[in-house]
Amino acid sequence: MNDMQKRGAIKTVAALFTCAIALAPARAQDSAARDNAARAESAVRRMEENQTFSTSVTKLKLDVANSFGVTSNEFTTYSRKGGDVLVVITAGPDRGQKVLRQKGNIYLYYPDAEEVIWLKGSALKDSIMGSDFSYEDLTDEGTVTDRYAVAYVGDETLDGSPCIRVTLTARTRNETYAKQELWIDARLFVARKTILYSASGKAMRQLLSDDIRSVSGKNAAFANVMKDLLKKNSETKMTIVSMEVGNPIPAKYFNREELSW
């Protein structure tokens, strides 16, 4: 190699070295972003795992507060893997009513009605027991990551608990909420705060969850407060009284024809 060739080679190496140094911070940033995105997805998946049981029987209390006072109901939910859920109202003014979710459809049983009501269309937006939860909230199918694109927002502390803040953006227009913001506890993987948005970007509801306990190795929030952000003085407290998982549930509980038991 003569002198000119040597000088050319040195210049090329120097230029490449300079480029590498210049691009290093950007590459580091990209890497951090990818790590956070992965963390966010992982947090959402682990949060979902905490909510998944082969079967569960949960006793809950619902206190609905509005401008005119507080109404309380108690109910038991039976759920099994696959998404079938039966809600039986066991105490309160609506005692005896049942709500069955089967293959994504919602059916209502009223003790004084001689037929089971299949809820569809705009009727799904009706509230359950006068609460800030609607029947539509029961209709979601598939995993969160299937239905929503997960994006990392940041790490925040909520009530002393380190949380990963993520946004979920609906992949299709069929979702009840076009966007959700979650603050997922970074250690327990339970959403401590959730804000639900409409398609127009308006914040519609806020759910605050606390009193996280372990049930058969999975974590669940035993105290939940849902607020309708579009109404004044409207709040629903849903408290888990007891929760049993893994026990067999008779198949007839999830059979629409046998709701009158």
Add this chain to the structure above:
Amino acid sequence: MWRNRSRTIITASAVLFSALVVSLVVGFEEGFVNDMKANIKSDLTGDIRIMNATYVANARLAPLGYSVPDTSQAIEALRANPVVEDATPRTEFGVAVYRSGDRIPCRACGVDFATSRTFSNPATKLLSGSLPAPLSTGVVITAGLADELKLSVGDKFTAIARTATNGSNGKTFRVAGIALLPNTDYANRAFFLDWRVAGDFLRMGDNALSVQVFLKKGVDEDEAVPLIKKTLGSDALDVRAWYNANGVFAFFKMAGFMYAIIASVFYALASTVIFNTTMMSVLERKREIGTLGALGLAPRRIVALFVAESLEISSLGSAAGLLLGFAILGVAGRVGFDVSSMGGNSVSGMGFSQVIFPSLSPDKYLFIFLIGVAVSLVAGLLPARMAARIEPAEALADR
């Protein structure tokens, strides 16, 4: 007056037409108002309406938890009041009738079938079946609802409603009867049930949302309200006369002002004809006026001559128009005017009947006559005053 027969007839016809149109417009308006008043009282409020004051203050939210407490006892106390003829409970609410997976919004009304004026109204026709027994799940549905849902007596349907505790409830009812109600508000999607069954369905207990109070004849509503408040002895109740309890009626009364304007327009048009006729008469009879003036007739007497002429024509025209109006209203008042055949569904929700019976009270006839005459008087005055200012020499020299 008969100097120019054709002109006199044309002028009188203009006044006749105006008086006729005004009498018909006012007659139909009065018919609507009377009908609305009767329906509001019998189907909604009674002469006096009693509701929970909190419900009234929040009516937009329809808080069913605020009913008339101890409704039965309240009704007993009211019936014992010397000014009260009767009192009856009423609970009107929205429901969805569930049919083959669809929810059809309807209106439901809990009544005491024995005392409800809706069902003692002679215009209410029970087309089939019977009124349900007290406390049964039998209901009376309207003919329109029966047609739409293909229901007959004995059939069942399920209704779902929001309850007083903000939850929901569903119940299956049996069709006991099918009725045709005169009020268009209940022509289609409506059914009636026992008020206690409604209270149980809505989780209101043994209470109704409102009580309709009917006063004895001759008792003034404004005087009765404080007496009834005293009988009930509760600040939690809203007690008001029917005309203060219905916003649609108040709006319609305001619309009466519009009818007065319409009447004025017609009379204003007629007055231009009177003015024109009198003016032409003055111009044609200039020499005669001059002669009368030269003979010593005072100007105000000349004015009086022409005013009297226009008064005669307008009186004849007004009287003839009103007689014709009376005849037409007499027939329409017996036969009735079918609003539904003219797109009557557009007036649903305003408390009108399907058939309206126009009428005009005697004092209104007199009022319309006098207004017609007064308008003609004013219209004829200006040309008459012009006639009085004609100089005799000038008039006599004019060939």
